[in-house]
Each structure stands twice: as structure tokens, then as C-alpha cells.
Amino acid sequence: MPAGLSLRGSLAGYRPGPFYCEMLGFGDSVPAHTADIVKRLGKVSIPQLRRRARDAEAELFNLGITFTVYSQANSTDRILPFDVIPRVLSPSDWQTLEAGIRQRVAALNLLLADVYGKQRILKDKIIPPELVLGNENYRPQMKGVKVANGTYVHVCGIDLVRDEKGEFRVLEDNARTPSGVSYVVENRHLMLRSFPDLMEGVGVRPVSDYGMHLQRALREVAPGGSRDPNVVLLSPGFYNSAYFEHVFLAREMGVPLVEGRDLVVDNDRVYMKTTGGLERVHVIYRRINDDFLDPMAFRKDSLLGVPGLMQAYVKGKVTLANAVGTGVADDKAIYSYMPRVIRYFLGEDPIIANVETHICGEREGLAYTLDNLDKLVIKPVGEAGGYGIVIGPKATRAELEECRAKIKADPANYISQPVISLSVSPTLIGDKVEPRHVDLRPFAVTGSDTWVLPGGLTRVALPRGSLVVNSSQGGGSKDTWILE
């Protein structure tokens, strides 16, 4: 640690190493926007921090802010591990990110309107047509369907990482049913309860009005003519691991939390079964995948869906949020074309750059990937949750050879990216504060215009050195502060 940077209290032994640090920047001096919080953390001892962290986690458990893991006979409620040291972003960084996210969401919506409309971007050869039309997430049923305000992606989660130069980059777009926003709000509540002294007098932009913004956006996209539209949240039910979030959002919006069995379609209109009989539903914020929405249109074995829903949707009698078929836009293969998509539709350069990406479906990309396998991160295009990712520098020779064979067998299913040295954030691990890698998933809500929740979900990879932040793979989360 360079001279002049003296850390006290809980941060006394903290060394970020060769990475960009969210708290200490490049490590030579404390950035202006974190100076206050560094000072406050300096007044807390590690045992104090530990004690409060334990209380905070007990509270998460008692409040049932859990995701549920089901095994054969039992259900286990687990909390998403919560780290008590916040991740702080400066107002100017956030201003740039917010503009970049709006730009990205606008481009995603224009892209979807086009691929389900005139397909100019395919005719102009900006994106190879087979990549879109042959994509398993492309829904031909959506061709020519008009959606309210041209909004397909009502809720978008964009995964961002920060490289060793401190630059933000887009790692992934989530345009289907991104989850995690409930943790953003609950983490803040937890922080306010457990660490009032840490937050006292610090101007942090609020996150608790997410539900209001979402509810307003969903009402804005109701089918024409409904003056007081009924909005519902459609969940697969409490066996779903994100059920807590469904509860949370329904409660925050004050709307019924329905399952497929609570809805019926009659004469292309959707109704819910209430104690007073059938009642019309205008907007469905659905947290189930396209495949399961309607057994008549998609998977016939779906018991979660509502027969006839798709036809009601296509006829414009009900709005689904997000729209059907958005999966084609957040596909990892399409991702690599997003900078070109932004330029094509908006005539602007991307405000937040992509991570450099090699498309194995293209000849140069494949050659480069196979030549540099041990230096790259290889990702299957169709998987979510961090599954199937091979990190070249950490893989064994045998793993690399297996990966090489898989890529050769099905090149179009893979992309590769350089290993990004994700930024780190001081994290309480046992009785030490250590650097751990983090990412950021901001949430954008779009009805007639786009609102971005200030901050987002900071996920932290808890195992030492790990770069995988997914909760299914040992990830936790932090409160994210956007300063006023």
C-alpha cells in the first residue's frame, strides 16, 4: 500500500491487490466520493462489523427474504449472503451509466420491433439473418404483432463489470425476466436498520420506490381503451426459487400475485378468478418463460400457463411484460452485435462499451478462440446462471481439450471473451476484510419512457479469487449507493 494511505479500524488490513477497487480506486489515494465512508468504516472494529453482519443475516432469515432450494423430500430456505460493506458509486459515474443503460434499452426495443417487423437490420446484413431467425428464442408468432408504445423489454437488467482501468463494460443484457431487484430494495432496508450510523447524513439516492415506477410503467402499456387497467403479476408459484421476489413486487405494486390456474381466457379476453367471480385482466407482468406461458401456443406440457393467452395477446386484448420473444435480443450471440445495433438504429456510439467478444460462429472468431483458448473465457450462448462457462487461465489441460472439442462440434453455440480483471470491493470474510470481485446489475423500467433504478444489484463472488458472481455459484450481494 502506497504511503499516505493509512487505513484504520475494519479496513486496517485491507489490500485490494492489482485490481480496480470500488472503495479505493487505484489504491494510491482515497477517491473523493468514498472518503467519508472510508473514514466511517475506520471507526468500526471488525468484531463490531461481524456482529452486525450476523444480526443482519438473521433478520433476512426471519423476514423470509430467502430463495428456496427444493430437494426430494425437503425444502430449504437460504438467504442470499449479504455483505455489510456497501459499494459506492459517484454521481458522475452514475450519470454516464444511466445514459448508457437508456441507450441500450432503446436499442433493444428498436431491434425487437424490427426483427418482428420489417427486418431491415437483417436485410441490411448488420446481423446475419440465420442468427436471429434460427435462434431458438425467436418467436415467429410475434411477427407483425403490435406492442404498446413499441416497448418489448419493460424490465431490463444489464450486467456491467468494471475492468482494471476502472472502465465499465456491458457483460450481458437480460431482456427476458431479469431477477434480483427485490434484493436491491431489501439490502437497503437492511442497511438502514443495521448501520444507521454508517448512512447517517450520507446522501444516498433512494431505491424503495421501484414498485411504484414499475406499476406506473405497466399501466402505461395497457391495451388501448382501458381507463383503469388491472395489472397482475404471474408467478410459477412458490416452488420457484425467485418466489420471494414475486411476492415482494406484487406487494410493492399492490397487485394480485396470480398463478396460471387463477386465470382463464374467454373470447380472447383474460380474466382472473376472484371471490366475486371473473374479473378482467389487462396487463400481466409475467415471471414465467415464454415456453410455459400457454400450452396451446408453446410447450403442451406446461401446467403453469394459461390456455389461449397467446391468442389474446396477439389480438391486443392483454399486455404481457416483458413481451413474448425478447429472448432473441439478449442472446449471447446477438450481444456481440449490440454496438453495431446501437449505431444502426440510433446513429450513436455506445456509451458503455461491450466486452471484446469473439463469435465462434464467424470464421475469424473461431480461429482466434481456438488459438487462444487458455487466455479466454468461453461461454455457451444458450446457458444462464453462469453454467457451462470455462475460464481458460484457470482450466486444466483436460478441461481445455474438452472445451475445444465442444466448440468444434458446434461453433455457433459459443463466444469467447478476454478474462476481465473484475473490480473488487472490500468484503467481510470471516474476521477479515478482503477484496472480492463484484459486478453490477442495474434495472431499467420502460413504459412510455425509461426509468433507471439508481444503483442496482451488486453481486459479489465470495470465494477467494472467484469471478463468478451468480447466487447458484457462491455469490452474495451488497448494497449499492449512488451518491446524491
Next chain:
Amino acid sequence: MNSLLARFAENTFWLARYMERAENLARILDVTKTFVRDRTGGQDWLAVVEINADETPFFERYETASARHIINFYIADRDNPTSIISSVRAARENARSLRHLISTEMWSHLNRFYNALNRLSRSDLTVANLSNLCERIKLGCQAHVGITEGTLYRDQVWCFYHIGKYLERADQISRFIDTKYQHLKRVEASEDSPVDAGQWSAVLRSVAGYQAFRRTHPRGMRGEDVLRFLLHDPDFSRSIVFCMTQIHQSLRDLKQRFKLRQDPDADKEAKDILDSLRDRTLVGQVLDAPHAFADDFQRRLIGLSDRLGHSYFGWLK
């Protein structure tokens, strides 16, 4: 918008029923341990099995109605659907589906309560600890009722909760009357000595009615008066008439305040039950044939539940 999904109405109804059931069982176990003695001075644990009509499932699992077996079967046995842990678990699962409708406090308490029951060890489940444990369970159930009273919004959800709670309570009291008065008949037939007052005070204590009864009947304690109190007292919150009055009122609220259609009229059904309870000869009839009364009453409650199901829970006929 204030409409309520049919499924949530039903889940609310069951949430209340399961919590009421858990509390009643804890009361019965506690009182049996403290006050109920058979002729040899031993605790009459078999009575608990009889009240719950659990003879078959119980004796499939255990040879004798010993204290240890009863405590295990009725408190901690997850395979027994009528055990306290099963009831609280079922209440919690219903509450889980209702989390966006009920208060965070309600959910959080139920979650803690279930977690605490889940952690019970063998040493908690002994006769020596039983009173203490039953006390904790009762407190847990009462805290639930208190939090519900203090935080649940008084819309339809409240009505369905209220109906569930009092329907279960009425059902439990009728079972209780059934076994206790059958027991009385048996004792009277076999012995000269009448059932002592201690038996009746135990009956009253298990329904938290001892002090109320004493206030209204300062002298003496006759089985007939106790029965009249349990059946008819309009101000005792566990009498059958009180429970049915509450159910009737909530059903009328659903119809009149919330403008819900009832087809066929469930509130009239509740009124009919109430009227039949007010029959002056009822006490004599129950003393003569307690089981026939309880059987008939429970059948009518099931009929009422069916009407609720068809009117509000979306059951198909």
C-alpha cells in the same frame, strides 16, 4: 381495486384454521397433563386421541397411549397431519402464498414460530417439559392472533380469516364436548360416585373458560351448567353460539359490505345452525347423546364449508 383471488380466500381460511387447531391442541395437551386423571390417578392420555378421532393412525404407529408417545405424535410428528408441527407448517405454507396480502410481521412471526418448532429436541418433548412447551406454543399462536388483529387490513381477507378461525374453533369445541360427555356417561354408568368438580374445572381450563365460568356461576360446578356455558354463552369467545355468531356476521359482511354473491346463501345456513343451537332442549339432548350431537353439528359445518367453497373458493359443484 379490491378484488380477491378465490385461491387466496381459501388459503386465508386455511391459514386461520390451522393456527386455531394448533392452539387448541396445545391447550388440550397441557390440561390433560395437569388435570386429567383416570381412576388410578394416572393421566388419561387416551382421551386426547379420542377427541381427535385418531385411534387408527395413532395405534398404527404406537402400541400404548403413553405420555411420551402422545407428546411426540401430537407435537413433533411430521408424518401426523394433525400434529402441531404439521398444522403450523401448513399454516406457514398457506401464509407463504399470501405474503403479498398479509403484513410482513405476520409472515415473519409465523416463520420464526415454525423455525422454533423445527428445532425442538428430544429433551424438549418430555412430560416434565410439557407445560412449558405448551405454554410457548400457546403464546406463539396467540402472538399470531394478536399480530393479525393488529396488522391485517379489514377487507375480504379479514372476513375469510375470521370465518376460518371460528369454524375451526366451533369444530374443536364440539369434539371436545363429544368426548368429555361420553366419558361422563361411561363413568356414571359404571360407578356410584359422580364425576368430581376437578374434571369440570379441567374441561373449562382447556378452553380458557374457567374464570369466565366462575364469574357467571360463583357457586358450584355442575356438568350440565358447564355444558350450557360451552354451548350457549353469548359472551364466552369459545362457546359454539359465539363462534357461529361470528361466522354469521362475517358471511353477512361478505354479502352486504363487499357485495359478493352467495349462491346458495351461506349466511342463511349459518343462521339456521345458530337457530338450532338456541333450542332450549339442546342441553338435555347433548347429555343424552353427545356423539349424535357432535356428529350432526360437524356435518353441518362441513356443509357450510362446502357452501363457502362453491360460493368463493371456485370449487366446482
